[in-house]
Structure formats: C-alpha cells, structure tokens
Amino acid sequence: MRITMLGGHASGKTSYLGALWATVRGAAPDAPVTLSEGRLPDSSTYLDECEHALLAGESVERTKLDHGERIDLDLTIDGSPVLVTHLDVAGETYEAALEQRSVAPTLLTELAQTEAVMLFVHPRRLRLPHSITDARRLIAVAGEPLEQHSQAEPESEPNDIDPVDVWKHAPTAVHLVEMLQLVVEQRTSGRRLNVALIVSAWDTIDQGPEWGTDCQPGPWVQANLPLLHQFLTTNDGHIRWKVFGVSAQGCNFDDKDAVDAIVEQPYDQRTIVALDGGWTRDIAEPLRWFVREWTEHPT
Ligand SMILES: Nc1nc2c(ncn2[C@@H]2O[C@H](COP(=O)(O)OP(=O)(O)O)[C@@H](O)[C@H]2O)c(=O)[nH]1
Ligand SMILES: [Mg+2]
Incomplete structure (x- = not known):
C-alpha cells in the first residue's frame, strides 16, 4: 500500500517522520511496525538527524534540517507491506x-x-476566513461606516489583483480541500482514497494525562475547519477518512518544564495520538488504520 504525506509548510510532516523513525528504527522484529526486511532508506542520515533533534527536545524546524528530496520508508505494518512517501516539494x-x-x-x-x-494541519498556524461580521466589527473599531468603503473608488481594478496573492492568503481549509481535489483528480485507481487528517501539535490543543477528554479531534476539525469537514463528509463516496490529533514531539518544546518531564523517556513513550473517544502512544496508529481499512474494504 502506498501512503503519501501532504500538507502545507510547517504543518508537522518532518516531526512526524522523525518520531516514526525513532520508533521503527529500533523496533523488535516481531513489533507491529518494522522496517521491511530491516532495510535502511536512502535518507537514513537525514532521519537520524531529525530523531536526534527530537530526542534532545529541539524542534526539527529550528534546526533547519532540510533535505529537499523525497523520503521513502518501506515498512511492514501488521504483516502488510507499506510504502510511506514524503515529497518535500x-x-x-x-x-x-x-x-x-x-x-x-x-x-x-x-x-x-x-x-x-x-x-497534515498545524492547529496554531491556521489562516482563518474573515466573515462579513468580522469585517463590520473591524470597520466599526476603525470608526468608518461600511457604506463609505463600498462607495469609494476601488484602489485597483479587479483585474489587477494577482491570483497568486489571493491564493497565498486563502484560508488553510481552502488549500487543504484543493490538495485533496488534486489527489482525487490525479489518481488512476478506482478504489476509494483513504485520508488520515493529522492535526499536529495536539499537545497545544489538549492536555494529558487522559487525552481526548477536553477536546476530540473530529469535533475540533468540525469547529475550526468547517469547510474541510464538509468537503470530507460530502465526498465519502470517493474518500474514506478519519481525524487524528498527533503530538509527535510529546510536548511543546518551548515549555522547558514539559521538556524536562519527558526528555529521559524512550521515544515511544512520548508520542500521543488522540482519536475520537480514546488515545494511544503509538505514533503509527494512523498508518495502522490505513492498513485495517485497506484490508477490510477491498474496493
Ligand atoms: N507543540 C508541538 N509542536 C510541534 C509538534 N510537531 C511539530 N511541531 C512544530 O510545528 C512546526 C512545524 O513542524 P515541521 O515538522 O517542521 O513541519 P513541516 O514543515 O510540515 O515538515 C515546528 O515548529 C515544530 O516544532 C508537536 O507535536 N507539538
Ligand atoms: Mg519539513
């Protein structure tokens, strides 16, 4: 089974890969997730660097680790061969x-x-849409009535607006929906696409020790990314999906006390994957869900 990691800049992809690597690299041969035939990927040096940063409580983003290429991880998950690809385009x-x-x-x-x-989506880096109500409030604060704006000469003709600029400032949900549409358009297989929506940095949303009690990943997406949620719900004829709240770091690395509390623990005891109605430390849970879906639904 082929799995592709997608998401905008700084959405948590590299941190996830580093955490996955830290777990599978030293896994026992009979563990549920292992490297296929113990084969090291071409990018193992890069993955080792990511792992070292994470182990030391240092963000992979801050270390400016970048490889600018693709990473393929050949895994065996619950007995099935799986290829996880991260294209750092x-x-x-x-x-x-x-x-x-x-x-x-x-x-x-x-x-x-x-x-x-x-x-992947980082919950603290969302570009949110502005509602008309927000615009009215801003204008009220600025002390100018809305009518004056609508009557004023536009600063530029609509044709002068650069579509690239519009795209860059579009809400995160619009980018994610477009990415999914692109995948659906390009795929050659008739089988339903499996989508694991990974809300990264889940430790910034919810608190332990019992994860998923204050806030659950599915309702969080529905409340914060309603467009994406609606797209996934209405396209369930093409897409089978599930939301996971993932903390690949295990805590916020800016919080020194939190780092001190986890830094001595083995990596597989740090990570958190919150589900609707439960949680696990197994960083590979979204991948294992793919394998279960793939086996249970052959079409
Ligand atoms: N608090 C917290 N921050 C995270 C976590 N995972 C990633 N981040 C932060 O999110 C930012 C982007 O992460 P990165 O993995 O580089 O994203 P990428 O650009 O998609 O590869 C970095 O500043 C990370 O420190 C997490 O589990 N918890
Ligand atoms: Mg990255």
Missing part, C-alpha cells in the same frame, strides 16, 4: 499545481499512484 510546486493545475512530474507520478494520504 517546494511551496511553489504546490502553488503551481493548485492554482494553475500544472503539476510537476514527480508530484504527478506520486499522486497518480497513491492509495492513502496523510494530510
């Missing part, structure tokens, strides 16, 4: 794909063949 590649529907060949090949997508 430049932001512009996605922009071109999403805005002009012109897809780079590497991305095209990947999306054509993928069977499952992990779609």
Whole structure:
C-alpha cells in the first residue's frame, strides 16, 4: 500500500517522520511496525538527524534540517507491506499545481499512484476566513461606516489583483480541500482514497494525562475547519477518512518544564495520538488504520 504525506509548510510532516523513525528504527522484529526486511532508506542520515533533534527536545524546524528530496520508508505494518512517501516539494510546486493545475512530474507520478494520504494541519498556524461580521466589527473599531468603503473608488481594478496573492492568503481549509481535489483528480485507481487528517501539535490543543477528554479531534476539525469537514463528509463516496490529533514531539518544546518531564523517556513513550473517544502512544496508529481499512474494504 502506498501512503503519501501532504500538507502545507510547517504543518508537522518532518516531526512526524522523525518520531516514526525513532520508533521503527529500533523496533523488535516481531513489533507491529518494522522496517521491511530491516532495510535502511536512502535518507537514513537525514532521519537520524531529525530523531536526534527530537530526542534532545529541539524542534526539527529550528534546526533547519532540510533535505529537499523525497523520503521513502518501506515498512511492514501488521504483516502488510507499506510504502510511506514524503515529497518535500517546494511551496511553489504546490502553488503551481493548485492554482494553475500544472503539476510537476514527480508530484504527478506520486499522486497518480497513491492509495492513502496523510494530510497534515498545524492547529496554531491556521489562516482563518474573515466573515462579513468580522469585517463590520473591524470597520466599526476603525470608526468608518461600511457604506463609505463600498462607495469609494476601488484602489485597483479587479483585474489587477494577482491570483497568486489571493491564493497565498486563502484560508488553510481552502488549500487543504484543493490538495485533496488534486489527489482525487490525479489518481488512476478506482478504489476509494483513504485520508488520515493529522492535526499536529495536539499537545497545544489538549492536555494529558487522559487525552481526548477536553477536546476530540473530529469535533475540533468540525469547529475550526468547517469547510474541510464538509468537503470530507460530502465526498465519502470517493474518500474514506478519519481525524487524528498527533503530538509527535510529546510536548511543546518551548515549555522547558514539559521538556524536562519527558526528555529521559524512550521515544515511544512520548508520542500521543488522540482519536475520537480514546488515545494511544503509538505514533503509527494512523498508518495502522490505513492498513485495517485497506484490508477490510477491498474496493
Ligand atoms: N507543540 C508541538 N509542536 C510541534 C509538534 N510537531 C511539530 N511541531 C512544530 O510545528 C512546526 C512545524 O513542524 P515541521 O515538522 O517542521 O513541519 P513541516 O514543515 O510540515 O515538515 C515546528 O515548529 C515544530 O516544532 C508537536 O507535536 N507539538
Ligand atoms: Mg519539513
């Protein structure tokens, strides 16, 4: 089964890969998730660097680790062969794909063949849509009535507006829906696409020790990314999906006390995956869900 990691810049993809690597690299041969035939991927040095940063309580973003290429992890998950691919394509590649529907060949090949997508979103880095009510409030604060604005000469003709700019400032949910649409359009398989929506940095949303009691991942998406939630719900003929709240770091690395509390623990005791109605420390839970879905629903 082929799984592709997608998401905007700084959505938590590299941290997830580093945490997954830290768990599978030293896994016992009979563990549920292992490297296939113990095969090291080409990017193992890069993954080791990510792991070391995470173990030391240092953000992979801050260390400016970047490989600018693809990472393929050949895994065996609950007995099934799984290929997890992270294409660290430049932001512009996605922009071109999403805005002009012109897809780079590497991305095209990947999306054509993928069977499952992990779609990452960082809950503290959302660009939210502005409602008319918000606009009215802002204008009220600025002391200018709305009518004056609508009657004023527009600063630029609508044709002067750069679509790239509009795209860049579009709400996060719009980008994520467009990414999913791109995958659905490019895929060659008739099988339903499996989507694991990964809300990363879940430790910034919920508190332990019992995760998922204050806030659950599904309702969080419904409340904070309603457009995406609606898209997934209405397209369940093409897409089978589930939301996971994932803390790949185990805590907020800016919180020194929190880091001190976990830094001595083995990595597989740090990570948190919250589900609607439960939680686990198994960082591979979204991948294992893919395998279960794949086996249970052959079409
Ligand atoms: N608090 C917290 N922050 C996280 C977690 N995972 C990632 N981040 C932060 O989110 C930012 C982006 O993460 P990164 O993995 O580099 O995202 P990428 O650009 O999608 O690869 C970094 O500043 C990370 O420290 C997490 O589990 N908890
Ligand atoms: Mg990255």
